[in-house]
Amino acid sequence: MRSGTYKETYGELIALTDSRLVWFWGAALMVVLAAAPYLVNAYVLSLMTIMLITVVGALGLNILTGYTGLISLGHVGFLVSGAYGYAVVVSRWGLPPLAGFVAAGVVPAALSLVVGAPSLRLRGLYLAITTLAFAFIIDNLILQAGPLTNGARGITVERPDMLGLSFASDAAFSHLCLAAAILTLFGTLNLRRSRIGRALVAIRDNDIAARAMGINLNAYKLLAFVTSAFVTGIAGALYGINLSYVSVEGFPFLLSIEALAILIVGGLGSPLGAILGTIFIMLLPEVTGSLLRLFGTQAEALFSTGAQELKSTLYGLVIILFLRFEPGGLVRIWHDVRRLWVHWPLRF
């Protein structure tokens, strides 16, 4: 059995994890994910790529909704503006893809100031409605700004060549998404353990006390909006590249709900929860589809014609079930299982 641990330096106290096993298994998982494109079939690979992109987006929303406690239904607006930022800069203006990714982050970040500023005094439902309106405004702006965005016709995007590498193949593109997911994961973990992450969580838990600790509420709420929108915009660009075609229809409002479902199911405020939630939510329609297939062709036809409706129903159902039975989400279940594993047969 493991004994208690002690630390010899203050540096060890602030490490992300003191467990070598966590680093080992984390690295092993990375190797498996990097090798996976050469081992699995095209369908599984495309699903994996989508999941990696979704992890980036979910971690982005987690900064705003998980850390800071500001509910946003408008993140699809940041996704789509990130995708258009990339598409306009790269496909229409012919600039290098790296500049496209910068634009994919900066454009939503700038827009987030526009939606964030009036949201400083709003909370909960009111903020959710404001951000919801923002998502629809963005869609309409894109449709109206034809000369820049091609309006309803959308923009075709190629997979990028950058940093001396070609990401044209499915395998290479999934590697790009894996790198983005890993960078975002460590970025948000580091952010959480910094003074800024603590300030955001303080605003969520008790804003009056946070202000008495010298935290400027307005500035930090805007900072949460900007950081969250930047990360989400990068996810949007990857999503657009994956679709190979950026249009308003490619980013349905359901994506916002999906992202919130991921955070609630995974456990609000936890990067690990965002990852577990992504896996759960993305596999949910797949597993349900396979189950329905067992019931014969009629059920399968229902699944293929009503895929979107089925998805929304399932998301709604799991949100309700998790809020009722495990508000801490999958990450809480994971911690409970781990505690049981470490301490069994003792209770703690």
Place this chain on the structure above:
Amino acid sequence: MTILLSAEKLSKRFGGLQAVADVDLEVRHGEICSVIGPNGAGKTTLFNLISGVLPPTAGRLVFEGRSLEGVRPWHFARLGIGRTFQNLALFRHGTVVENMLTGHHVHMRANVLEAVVHLGRARREEIAARRRIEGIIEFLEMEHVRDAVVGTLSYGQQKRVELGRALACEPKLLLLDEMVSGMNREETEDIARFVLDIRDQLGVTIVMIEHDMRIVMDISDRVHVINFGRKIAEGAPSEVKANPAVLEAYLGTNHGEPPGAAPAPTTVKPSRVSAHVGG
């Protein structure tokens, strides 16, 4: 001793309610000073004015010779005014260490980019902050719960976390709002010891709101008495205890002797006052 904080004709009005009216107050460097008064007298509102939670409707505050007029609420911590809250205002999902580190916020500088990469200044700063916090944890004798989520701690310990979080701000003036309410005798004595140590070892000036007359009479250098938003008395604990206006505020006119009569007020023991107020 020089004056650290002074309030001049400080007033706060909520609609028709005059919560604080023309309060003059002086707090000297290195002093432990108490603010007492019956429930609803305006003590917490006075604290909210001093700590910047609320802006005053009239009057002004001077801290270290500088007027606090127009200072933004979140700058009070940086100036050196720290506080605890009457009803716990902890970040309850965080651990003890995290709560105290949040209190250290104004003494750290890392921006978002540095925070995200967690190298260089951000890392050095985190380590230095963690060292400071460990010092506070040792000071408050909380080593065994440092990694506990504060929501799981007992009420007395949560109060102690609040104290630690306020200390992590490294304040020059510490405002303690009813630290010992709901505590048993032993916990109260612990807090009294901490308050004295904070003044003597850390050199922090303390203003506390208290209903527990034992701690007020034992450790305060000066006591300010507030009733219906107005200051009705000020002085050393023994003077305040004997002040007819104070007795009237706490016990009503029937208990007081007619003005100019025998020195009956001295027969009112502090324990009797505290029993009355605690009820």
